[in-house]
Amino acid sequence: xxxxxxxxxxxxxxxxxxxxxxxxxxxxxxxxxxxxxxxxxxxxxxxxxxxxxxxxxxxxxxxxxxxxxxxxxxxxxxxxxxxxxxxxxxxxxxxxxxxxxxxxxxxxxxxxxxxxxxxxxxxxxxxxxxxxxxxxxxxxxxxxxxxxxxxxxxxxxxxxxxxxxxxxxxxxxxxxxxxxxxxxxxxxxxxxxxxxxxxxxxxxx
Amino acid sequence: xxxxxxxxxxxxxxxxxxxxxxxxxxxxxxxxxxxxxxxxxxxxxxxxxxxxxxxxxxxxxxxxxxxxxxxxxxxxxxxxxxxxxxxxxxxxxxxxxxxxxxxxxxxxxxxxxxxxxxxxxxxxxxxxxxxxxxxxxxxxxxxxxxxxxxxxxxxxxxxxxxxxxxxxxxxxxxxxxxxxxxxxxxxxxxxxxxxxxxxxxxxxx
DNA sequence: TGTACATCAGTGAACGCGCGTTCACTGATGTAC
DNA sequence: TGTACATCAGTGAACGCGCGTTCACTGATGTAC
Numbered sequence: 001x002x003x004x005x006x007x008x009x010x011x012x013x014x015x016x017x018x019x020x021x022x023x024x025x026x027x028x029x030x031x032x033x034x035x036x037x038x039x040x041x042x043x044x045x046x047x048x049x050x051x052x053x054x055x056x057x058x059x060x061x062x063x064x065x066x067x068x069x070x071x072x073x074x075x076x077x078x079x080x081x082x083x084x085x086x087x088x089x090x091x092x093x094x095x096x097x098x099x100x101x102x103x104x105x106x107x108x109x110x111x112x113x114x115x116x117x118x119x120x121x122x123x124x125x126x127x128x129x130x131x132x133x134x135x136x137x138x139x140x141x142x143x144x145x146x147x148x149x150x151x152x153x154x155x156x157x158x159x160x161x162x163x164x165x166x167x168x169x170x171x172x173x174x175x176x177x178x179x180x181x182x183x184x185x186x187x188x189x190x191x192x193x194x195x196x197x198x199x200x201x202x203x204x205x
Numbered sequence: 206x207x208x209x210x211x212x213x214x215x216x217x218x219x220x221x222x223x224x225x226x227x228x229x230x231x232x233x234x235x236x237x238x239x240x241x242x243x244x245x246x247x248x249x250x251x252x253x254x255x256x257x258x259x260x261x262x263x264x265x266x267x268x269x270x271x272x273x274x275x276x277x278x279x280x281x282x283x284x285x286x287x288x289x290x291x292x293x294x295x296x297x298x299x300x301x302x303x304x305x306x307x308x309x310x311x312x313x314x315x316x317x318x319x320x321x322x323x324x325x326x327x328x329x330x331x332x333x334x335x336x337x338x339x340x341x342x343x344x345x346x347x348x349x350x351x352x353x354x355x356x357x358x359x360x361x362x363x364x365x366x367x368x369x370x371x372x373x374x375x376x377x378x379x380x381x382x383x384x385x386x387x388x389x390x391x392x393x394x395x396x397x398x399x400x401x402x403x404x405x406x407x408x409x410x
Numbered sequence: 411t412g413t414a415c416a417t418c419a420g421t422g423a424a425c426g427c428g429c430g431t432t433c434a435c436t437g438a439t440g441t442a443c
Numbered sequence: 444t445g446t447a448c449a450t451c452a453g454t455g456a457a458c459g460c461g462c463g464t465t466c467a468c469t470g471a472t473g474t475a476c
Contacts, residue, residue, distance in 0.1 A: 008420075027318060029234040034462060044463075046420045053463085110373070111316070113232060150394065157384055158395040161370030162363070168315070168373065169366055179362055189355065190363040190399075197402025213453075239429060249430075251453045258430085 012050040014040050016064065019057050020104030028058060028112035058108050059118045065105030066125035072098050073132040084139045085201060088159065091136050092191050095163040096184055099171055110164065133160055144198060155198070162190050217255040219245050221269065224262050225309030233263060233317035263313055264323045270310030271330035277303050278337040289344045290406060293364065296341050297396050300368040301389055304376055315369065338365055349403060360403070367395050 008014065018040045022031040033054045037044040051057045076094035077087050099106045108114070109126075116123045137156035141149050171183040179186070195201050213219065223245045227236040238259045242249040256262045281299035282292050304311045313319070314331075321328045342361035346354050376388040384391070400406050 011419075027234065029232065032462065033464095043421055045422080045465080048464075049419060150398070153384070154386055154391065154394060157375065157386060157391055158367070158398070161374055161391070161395065162367045163370070164374055165366030165368070165370030169369055170362065179358070181359055181362060186359065186362055186366070189359060190366065193355070193363070193402035194395075194399050195402070197398035197400070216452075237429065238431095248454055250432080250455080253431075254452060 008042060008046075011040070011042060011046065015042075015047060015050060015057060016060050019061050020108070022104075023058070023061065023107050023112070024104035028107055033057070055114070055118075058112050059114055059122060061105060061108040062112065062114050063119075063122050063125055065102060065109045066122070066129050068102060068105060069098050069109070070125065070129035070132060073129060077132050077136050084136070084143065085195060088136045088140055088195070089188065089191055091133060092159065092163055092187050093184065096167065096171065096187055099167040106167070130156075130160070140195075140198075140200060143200060148199075150198075158194065159191065162194070163187060166190070213247060213251075216245070216247060216251065220247075220252060220255060220262060221265050224266050225313070228263070228266065228312050228317070229309040233312055238262070260319070260323075263317050264319055264327060266310060266313040267317065267319050268324075268327050268330055270307060270314045271327070271334050273307060273310060274303050274314070275330065275334035275337060278334060282337050282341050289341070289348065290400060293341045293345055293400070294393065294396055296338060297364065297368055297392050298389065301372065301376065301392055304372040311372070335361075335365070345400075345403075345405060348405060353404075355403075363399065364396065367399070368392060371395070 015036060018036050019031075022036060022039070025031075033047055034044040036057065037047050047057070051060070072094045073091055076090040079087060079090055114122075116126045133156045134153060137159065138152035141152045141155055144150075166183050166187045170179050170181070170186055181189075192201065220241060223241050224236075227241060227244070238252055239249040241262065242252050252262070256265070277299045278296055281295040284292060284295055319327075321331045338361045339358060342364065343357035346357045346360055349355075371388050371392045375384050375386070375391055397406065
C-alpha cells in the first residue's frame with residue numbers, strides 16, 4: 001500500500017506491520033510465518049526474500065519499537081525545563097502511552113522472549129531507550145544529599161519495574177482487569193509516593 | 206512415578222508436571238499437546254482422558270500455582286506479630302521466592318494469557334492469593350492518617366506491580382540481565398522507598 | 411525516444427513432517443458373589 | 444479363596460491439515476545504448 005516498488009512495493013515493511021497486528025491479536029508465538037505472509041497478500045516463500053525466518057521478523061518489529069520508544073521517552077524527558085520531577089513523571093506517562101498506542105511493538109520488545117543480543121542494532125536501540133530513563137533518574141538523584149542517595153541505576157530500575165508491572169497487570173485484558181484504577185492513575189500515584197519516599201516531593205501532590 | 210493407579214498411576218498430575226517443565230523451558234505456547242504427552246511417556250490420545258485440550262492443561266497448572274502462591278503469601282503474612290511493615294516486606298520476598306522456585310507456575314499464571322474467568326476454581330484461587338496482598342496493604346493503611354491515606358487496593362496494586370515488574374525484567378534471562386542489582390535487593394529497596402513515601406517508615410532503613 | 415538486456419521480487423508447485431482429534435480396541439485393575 | 448464380570452485408562456492406527464522450506468520459474472521494473 002506504500003509506494004509500490006518492484007512488485008508489491010514495500011513488502012518488508014508490510015510484513016512487519018502485519019506481524020505487529022498479529023502479535024497484538026494473538027501474542028508473539030500465536031501466529032505462523034505463512035499466516036503473516038498470507039495476510040500481507042503474498043506467498044509464504046516471498047518472506048524469505050526479506051527475513052531469514054519468523055524470529056528475524058519479530059526482531060525487526062522489536063527494533064522499530066525501541067526506536068519509537070526512545071523517541072517518546074526523549075521527547076517527554078526533554079521538557080525538563082520545568083523540573084526534574086516533572087520530567088520523570090512525564091517519562092512514566094510516556095511509557096504507558098507507548099504501551100497503549102503500540103501494543104504490538106511493546107509485546108515484541110518485552111514479551112517475545114527475544115534477546116537484546118540478537119543483533120547489535122537491537123542492543124543499541126534498547127540501550128538508547130533505557131538510557132533516557134537512566135538519565136532522568138540520574139538528574140533526580142543529584143538533588144538528594146549524597147550520603148542517602150541511592151544509585152541512579154537503581155532508581156531507574158524501580159521506575160521501570162513499576163511501569164512495566166502496571167502495563168502487564170493493569171493495562172491489558174488478562175488478569176488484573178478487576179482493578180478499580182486507571183493504569184495512568186496507578187502509575188502516577190505510585191511514582192509520586194515513590195518520589196516522596198526519596199524525599200523529593202512533599203507527601204501531598 | 207507416583208502411586209500407580211490403573212495403568213500409568215497418576216497421569217493427570219504427571220501431565221501437569223511435564224507441562225510445567227515445558228512452560229519453563231519454552232514458554233506457554235512453545236510446546237504442543239503431543240510433545241507433552243510424549244515426554245510423559247504416553248500416547249497423545251491419552252491426554253484427552255484428563256483434559257479437553259492444551260488450554261485446560263495450562264489452566265490446571267495455573268490453578269495449582271495460585272494455590273501454592275496463596276500459601277506462600279499467607280505464610281509470609283502470618284508473621285505479622287512483628288509489624289505490619291515487616292509482614293508486607295515478607296510478602297514481597299515471598300512473591301519473588303515463588304517466582305524463582307516455581308517459574309513454570311508463575312508463567313502459567315501471569316504470562317500464558319489465561320483468563321481468570323476460565324473457571325470458577327481458578328478465579329477463586331487467584332482471589333485468595335491476591336486477597337492476602339490486599340489485606341497486608343489494608344493493615345498498613347490503617348496506620349496512615351485517614352485524610353492522606355490512599356485506598357488499600359491502590360497500595361496493594363502498587364506493590365504487586367512493582368513485584369511483577371521486578372520479576373519480569375530482572376529475575377529472568379531476557380532483557381534486563383544487565384542490571385547490577387539482585388532482584389531481591391531491587392524489590393526490597395523499592396518497597397522501602399515506597400513505604401517511606403507513605404510516611405510509614407523513617408527514610409533510613 | 412526506442413529497443414535489448416539485466417535484475418531480482420514474488421510465484422506456485424512440491425516435499426516431508428508433526429500436529430490435533432477420532433475411534434474401535436485391549437488389557438490391567440477393581441469388585442461382586 | 445477363587446472365579447466371572449464390569450470398568451475404564453491408555454493404545455495405535457487413521458484422517459485431513461497447515462506448516463516451514465526449497466526450487467526453478469516468470470514477469471515487472473530499471474538501465475545501457
